[in-house]
Amino acid sequence: xxxxxxxxxxxxxxxxxxxxxxxxxxxxxxxxxxxxxxxxxxxxxxxxxxxxxxxxxxxxxxxxxxxx
Amino acid sequence: xxxxxxxxxxxxxxxxxxxxxxxxxxxxxxxxxxxxxxxxxxxxxxxxxxxxxxxxxxxxxxxxxxxxxxxxxxxxxxxxxxxxxxxxxxxxxxxxxxxxxxxxxxxxxxxxxxxxxxxxxxxxxxxxxxxxxxxxxxxxxxxxxxxxxxxxxxxxxxxxxxxxxxxxxxxxxxxxxxxxxxxxxxxxxxxxxxxxxxxxxxxxxxxxxxxxxxxxxxxxxxxxxxxxxxxxxxxxxxxxxxxxxxxxxxxxxxxxxxxxxxxxxxxxxxxxxxxxxxxxxxxxxxxxxxxxxxxxxxxxxxxxxxxxxxxxxxxxxxxxxxxxxxxxxxxxxxxxxxxxxxxxxxxxxxxxxxxxxxxxxxxxxxxxxxxxxxxxxxxxxxxxxxxxxxxxxxxxxxxxxxxxxxxxxxxxxxxxxxxxxxxxxxxxxxxxxxxxxxxxxxxxxxxxxxxxxxxxxxxxxxxxxxx
Numbered sequence: 090x091x092x093x094x095x096x097x098x099x100x101x102x103x104x105x106x107x108x109x110x111x112x113x114x115x116x117x118x119x120x121x122x123x124x125x126x127x128x129x130x131x132x133x134x135x136x137x138x139x140x141x142x143x144x145x146x147x148x149x150x151x152x153x154x155x156x157x
Numbered sequence: 158x159x160x161x162x163x164x165x166x167x168x169x170x171x172x173x174x175x176x177x178x179x180x181x182x183x184x185x186x187x188x189x190x191x192x193x194x195x196x197x198x199x200x201x202x203x204x205x206x207x208x209x210x211x212x213x214x215x216x217x218x219x220x221x222x223x224x225x226x227x228x229x230x231x232x233x234x235x236x237x238x239x240x241x242x243x244x245x246x247x248x249x250x251x252x253x254x255x256x257x258x259x260x261x262x263x264x265x266x267x268x269x270x271x272x273x274x275x276x277x278x279x280x281x282x283x284x285x286x287x288x289x290x291x292x293x294x295x296x297x298x299x300x301x302x303x304x305x306x307x308x309x310x311x312x313x314x315x316x317x318x319x320x321x322x323x324x325x326x327x328x329x330x331x332x333x334x335x336x337x338x339x340x341x342x343x344x345x346x347x348x349x350x351x352x353x354x355x356x357x358x359x360x361x362x363x364x365x366x367x368x369x370x371x372x373x374x375x376x377x378x379x380x381x382x383x384x385x386x387x388x389x390x391x392x393x394x395x396x397x398x399x400x401x402x403x404x405x406x407x408x409x410x411x412x413x414x415x416x417x418x419x420x421x422x423x424x425x426x427x428x429x430x431x432x433x434x435x436x437x438x439x440x441x442x443x444x445x446x447x448x449x450x451x452x453x454x455x456x457x458x459x460x461x462x463x464x465x466x467x468x469x470x471x472x473x474x475x476x477x478x479x480x481x482x483x484x485x486x487x488x489x490x491x492x493x494x495x496x497x498x499x500x501x502x503x504x505x506x507x508x509x510x511x512x513x514x515x516x517x518x519x520x521x522x523x524x525x526x527x528x529x530x531x532x533x534x535x536x537x538x539x540x541x542x543x544x545x546x547x548x549x550x551x552x553x554x555x556x557x558x559x560x561x562x563x564x565x566x567x568x569x570x571x572x573x574x575x576x577x578x579x580x581x582x583x584x585x586x587x588x589x590x591x592x593x594x595x596x597x598x599x600x601x602x603x604x605x606x607x608x609x610x611x612x613x614x615x616x617x618x619x620x621x622x623x624x
Contacts, residue, residue, distance in 0.1 A: 095195055130297040137477075138193050138301060138450050140207045145218045145480055 099141050105132040106142070181314045181341040190439070190503070192301065192308035196450050197504045201497060204505060208453045209243055211477055212485075216240055216250070219485055224266035226485065229253060247455055247463045252473055252486040258429070259288040268293055268482045276481050280328035282429050283400075283611065290429045292328055293481045296335070299328075299431045302448045303336035303397075303424065306436035309502075310422055312366060312395065314341035319364035319393070321347045321355050321373055327610075328428040329400055333368055342366070352380045352609075356388075363392035371403035371413060371423075372612040375545070378416035379607070389418030399424040401611045402531060404437065405445065405512035408538020408545040425512055427489055431479040435509050440502035447507040452476045454507055456495045469494045471517050472509075490517045492529070511535075519615055521551050521559050526593045528561055530615045536590050537565055537597075540583050542575060544568045546605050547614055554619030563587075563597045566605055573601075 109129035113122050136142035180187070191197045199207070217237040219226040230236065233251040240246050261267040268276075272293075280292040307316075318337045322330040324346065337344050345362045347355045355377060359367070367374060374396050378388040396419050404410035404421035413421040425445055426434040430452065435445035447454050456470040457463060464470035472493045475485045492515040496508040515529030522528070530549045537543050546566040553559035567579060576599040583597040606613075 090195065127296075130295070134297050134300060139195050140199065140203075143214065144477060145215065145483075 095139070099136065099139055102132050102136045102139070103142070106136060187313065190309060192305040193450060197305070197506060199505055201499070201505055204449055205243060208449070209246075212243075212246055212453060212475060213237070213240060215475065215477065215483060216246075216485060219483055222269045223483070224264075224270075225253075225257070225261035228261075228266070229257065246486070247457075250486050252457075252461065252488050253484065254488045255288060255290060255429070258290055258482075258484065258487075262291055269480075272481050278331070279326075280331065280428065281326050283327045283329070291482075292429055292431065292479075294431055294479050295481060298478045298480055299332045300335055300339055302426070302434045302436065302451055303333045304340045305448055305450070306422065306424055307336070307340060307342075307366075307397070309439040310395065310420070310437075311439075312340070312342070312397075316366050316395075317343035317345060317362065317364045318366045318368055319345045319347060319355075319359055319362065321367060321369040321377060323349045328431075329370075329426075329610075330368055332426070332428075332431075333397075333399070352377060353384055356381045356384065356386055359391055359393065360386065365392055365394050367393045367396045367417070367419070369396070369398060370400040370610055371398045371409050371421075372401065372608050373610060374398055374413050374421075375416055376607050376609065378413075388416055391417070393417055393419045395420050395422060397422040397424065399426050399434075402513060402534070404442070406535050406538060406545070408535070408543075410442065411538075412545045423512065425491075425509070427474070427491075430474055430476040430484055430487060430489075435507075435512070438500060438502050438504070438508070440500070443511060444496075444500070445509045445512050446500065446502075446504050447509065449506045451478050454495070456493060464495070466495065466497045469514065472513075491515075492517055521561060523559055523561055523593045523595075526591060528591055528593065528595070530561075532591065533561070533563060533587065533595065534614060536586050537563065537583055540579065540586055542568055542571050542579050543583060543599070544602075546612075548605060549615050551615065551617045551619060559619070561593075561595050563595055564600050564605065565597060566602055567599055569602060571602075 106129055109125045109132060112125035113129055116122055133142055133144065137144050220230055220237045229251055235249055235251065239249055258267055275295050276293040277296045278294050282290045282292065320330055320334060324331065334344065345358065345364055347358060369377065381388045396413050396417050398404065398421065402409065403423035404413060405423045410421050422437050424434055424436045435447045438444045438446055453475045455463060455473050456468065457473055458470045469492060472489045472491045474487050474489055476483065491513045493513060494510045496510060499505045500508055513531065515531045519530050520527050533549055534547050537547055538545055544566045548564040550562050551559065565583065567576065579599050580597050584595065587595045
C-alpha cells in the first residue's frame with residue numbers, strides 16, 4: 090500500500106469518526122446515539138492503529154469540568 | 158435430537174450456504190500476514206516520532222485531568238512541557254509502580270474524575286504479585302493485541318475459539334474474547350464448568366483454537382487422558398496461552414505441543430496495562446514483539462538508567478489503551494532483553510528475546526549470586542526427562558543465609574530408577590549456569606499440586622516483614 094492510499098484510508102476514517110460523533114451528539118434518539126458511539130469509538134481505534142488520531146480526546150469533554 | 162447431531166446439521170447447512178455468504182474479509186486482507194501492516198512494519202524513526210507525539214499528548218492529558226499524575230509530577234518538579242524528546246521521557250519523567258496506583262486508587266485519584274459513564278468494564282488484577290488493583294476501562298480500550306498475534310500465526314475467521322476460562326473479575330481472557338469478536342472467529346465460552354465437562358465440550362463443539370493459561374492447558378490434557386480422551390486427536394490445532402510464562406519457555410512449549418498435538422502460542426500480558434502486551438513472533442519462537450500500537454516500552458537498569466539496545470533490565474511501559482486509567486512509565490518488574498533492530502518476520506516492533514526472563518521482585522541473592530526463579534524453571538526444562546512442573550522454595554532470612562531448593566516432577570514414563578541421575582544432572586545444570594548449588598528433589602509423577610488458572614511456582618518461606 091502506498092502513502093497516498095494510506096492517506097485516503099486515514100481521511101475516510103476521520104470522516105467516519107466525525108459523522109458518528111455528530112450522530113451521537115445530535116440525534117436525540119438513544120438507539121442511534123448508542124450505535125453511533127460504537128462506530129465513533131471503533132473508527133477512532135482504527136485511526137489510532139494507523140498512527141493517527143487521538144484516543145483521549147473524548148475524555149477531555151468530561152474531565153474536571155474543564156471548558157473546551 | 159442430541160446436540161452433537163444438531164451441531165453437525167448446523168455445520169452442514171453452513172457449508173451448503175457458504176457460496177451465498179460474503180466472506181468477512183477481502184482477499185487482500187485474508188492473505189496479509191499482518192493484522193496492521195502500516196504500523197507493524199513502520200520504520201523505527203517514524204515509530205519513535207509517533208510515540209513521542211502520543212506520549213506528549215498522554216502526559217499532558219494525565220497531568221491536567223488525573224490527580225495521581227499531577228501530584229507525582231509536581232512532587233518531582235516535572236511539567237508536561239519538560240518532555241520534548243524520548244530521552245526526556247526516559248530521564249526526566251518519574252516512573253510509577255503498582256504501589257503508587259494502589260495508593261491513589263484508594264483515594265479515588267487514579268482515574269479521570271467524571272469518567273464513570275465511560276467505564277464500561279471493571280476488572281481487577283489476579284493478585285499474583287501482591288496488591289490487587291482495580292482496572293476500570295472502556296470497551297474499546299483493549300483490542301488488537303491478541304488479534305495481531307492470531308492473524309500473524311494464521312488464525313482466521315473460519316477458526317473457532319474455545320475459552321477454558323471462568324470469565325470472572327480477573328481480566329485475563331476477557332481481552333482475548335473481545336479480540337476474537339473483533340477478528341470474527343466463532344466463540345465458545347467454557348465458563349464455570351468443571352474440567353471434565355470442558356473436555357466434553359471440546360469434543361462436542363470441535364474448536365480449532367484453545368485459549369487457556371499454560372497450566373490449565375496442560376491440566377485439561379491430563380484430565381482428558383484420565384477419562385480416556387486423547388487430546389492429540391482433538392480438533393484443536395492451536396493452543397494460545399497467557400497469564401504466566403508459556404510457550405516461550407521451551408519445556409512448556411514442548412509439554413503443551415506434545416499434550417495437544419497442536420501449535421502453542423505465547424502472549425505476555427499485564428492486565429493493569431490493559432493490553433500492553435507482547436506476543437510470539439511468527440518466525441522465531443524465542444522472541445516476542447511488543448504491540449507498539451498499544452504501548453511504548455523502555456528497559457532500565459536498577460538505578461532507572463536506560464539500558465542500551467540488546468541489554469537486559471526491567472521493562473517499563475506506557476500503555477495507550479486505557480483511556481480511563483492510563484498508566485504512564487509503569488514499572489513491570491519483568492526482566493527482559495530488548496532488541497530494536499527490525500525482525501526478519503517483517504515487523505519493526507521491539508523484540509524481547511526469551512520473553513520475560515525473570516521478575517525483579519522475585520530475585521533472591523544466594524551466597525552473593527542473584528537467582529531468578531524463572532531462570533531456574535527454564536534451566537530445568539533443558540534437562541531431558543524432567544517435566545515443566547516445578548516448585549521453587551526459598552528459605553532463610555532474619556540472619557539465616559538465604560537458600561533455594563527445588564522440587565520437580567519427571568516427564569511421564571520416566572522410571573524411578575532414573576531419578577538420582579536426573580537429580581545430579583539438574584543440580585549440575587543449575588550450578589553451571591547460575592553459579593550456586595541448588596538442591597533438586599525429583600518427586601513422584603503427579604505428586605505436585607494441579608492448578609486451574611496459574612501454577613504457584615515460587616514458595617517464599619522467609620519471615621514476612623511487617624514494616
